Amino acid sequence: MENKQVVCRWSERRKIVQYMEGLNIKKLLLVCGSNVCKMDIYNDIRDLLTRLNIEVIPFSDFLPNPDYGSVVAGVDEFCRNGCDGIMAVGGGSAMDVAKCIKLFARMNRDTDFLDQERSDNGIPLLAFPTTAGSGSEATRFAVIYREGKKLSITDEKCIPSLVMINSDILNFLPLYQKKATALDALCHGIESYWSVNSTDESKSYAAEAIRLVLANFEKYLSGSSGVNDEMMHGAYMAGRAINITQTTAGHAMAYKLTGIYGFAHGHAAALCVDRLWIYMAEHINEKELCADERGQGYLQDTLAELACIMGGNKAAEGAKIFHRLLESLELEKCEYSEENIDILTGSVNAERLKNHPVRLSEAVIRQLYTQMMRD
Numbered sequence: 001m002e003n004k005q006v007v008c009r010w011s012e013r014r015k016i017v018q019y020m021e022g023l024n025i026k027k028l029l030l031v032c033g034s035n036v037c038k039m040d041i042y043n044d045i046r047d048l049l050t051r052l053n054i055e056v057i058p059f060s061d062f063l064p065n066p067d068y069g070s071v072v073a074g075v076d077e078f079c080r081n082g083c084d085g086i087m088a089v090g091g092g093s094a095m096d097v098a099k100c101i102k103l104f105a106r107m108n109r110d111t112d113f114l115d116q117e118r119s120d121n122g123i124p125l126l127a128f129p130t131t132a133g134s135g136s137e138a139t140r141f142a143v144i145y146r147e148g149k150k151l152s153i154t155d156e157k158c159i160p161s162l163v164m165i166n167s168d169i170l171n172f173l174p175l176y177q178k179k180a181t182a183l184d185a186l187c188h189g190i191e192s193y194w195s196v197n198s199t200d201e202s203k204s205y206a207a208e209a210i211r212l213v214l215a216n217f218e219k220y221l222s223g224s225s226g227v228n229d230e231m232m233h234g235a236y237m238a239g240r241a242i243n244i245t246q247t248t249a250g251h252a253m254a255y256k257l258t259g260i261y262g263f264a265h266g267h268a269a270a271l272c273v274d275r276l277w278i279y280m281a282e283h284i285n286e287k288e289l290c291a292d293e294r295g296q297g298y299l300q301d302t303l304a305e306l307a308c309i310m311g312g313n314k315a316a317e318g319a320k321i322f323h324r325l326l327e328s329l330e331l332e333k334c335e336y337s338e339e340n341i342d343i344l345t346g347s348v349n350a351e352r353l354k355n356h357p358v359r360l361s362e363a364v365i366r367q368l369y370t371q372m373m374r375d
């Protein structure tokens with residue numbers, strides 16, 4: 001898959017300026033989380049834009065897991081002010097909102113945006129990620145919610161053309177956010193690697209992402225800023241990997257966990273990948289469960305390669321290494337509840353399960369949630 005993104009470190013200011021001048025933006029909608037507005041980097045970005053004679057219209061009217069209404073408000077803001085460019089500064093939510101505003105900005109505002117055809121409106125979309133996790137800056141996916149229902153939007157036209165990387169920003173992330181976002185990146189790498197949609201290209205991105213995150217995880221959590229660049233790059237590469245493959249059952253099972261228990265997205269995804277991987281390792285020899293068209297042998301090789309990337313010697317070790325890592329992070333577990341097991345089992349998106357390399361029946365999904373709660 002061709003990737004025309006320009007990626008610049010924030011310190012490569014000349015390159016950024018040159019790129020921005022080429023876009024000739026006059027008025028920019030700056031989509032950023034309300035917490036980002038308090039950071040020094042926000043002022044640095046605004047200073048740069050002022051020097052480029054770009055007027056800034058800030059937009060922060062959205063929450064984590066943004067809803068359709070926030071996107072509509074963002075489109076209104078964009079149009080009312082006559083903006084001609086968009087920049088997202090933040091984590092996955094800011095990216096998702098900015099991507100949707102870009103896709104919907106020139107649509108008829110009297111009709112539901114989701115019912116309208118999307119054409120390339122040429123509005124520049126720039127990204128400045130402030131976490132090392134979602135990888136959203138590298139993907140064609142955006143997730144928003146309407147009346148509690150998750151809407152997944154997939155469109156090449158919402159991939160930001162410029163990504164600015166400043167890993168110093170990670171020093172300000174709270175420890176739980178660091179753990180959860182790094183786990184999100186790691187799960188993207190793992191799920192992408194075993195996805196039925198994997199290619200040689202996606203596997204090489206995913207492997208690089210997993211190695212980078214694992215090699216630097218401990219130092220990153222202990223506050224050593226020397227590894228921030230690697231973590232940021234790992235998350236970005238994981239984003240490139242899922243841009244090709246999409247995620248699999250780990251993410252499909254995770255969304256409702258966030259809703260019910262309030263766990264951060266990466267925390268929820270890791271709890272699911274943990275149980276899934278153990279199940280896959282136990283059932284790898286059952287041919288009828290293999291959902292990858294390339295065959296059971298291919299899947300066995302993939303899981304063996306994955307274990308090796310994780311630092312193990314044989315296939316079964318991959319799941320164990322991941323489990324030990326997750327345990328070491330001492331994250332909150334799911335409290336047991338029959339009612340929640342029913343809700344969670346019914347919540348899993350069957351479409352996303354199709355990317356998973358091992359067939360999972362409803363009974364198995366129920367069993368995995370039950371084990372997660374009894375852990």
Ligand SMILES: [Fe+2]
Nearest residue numbers: 134184265269
């Ligand atoms: Fe994710």
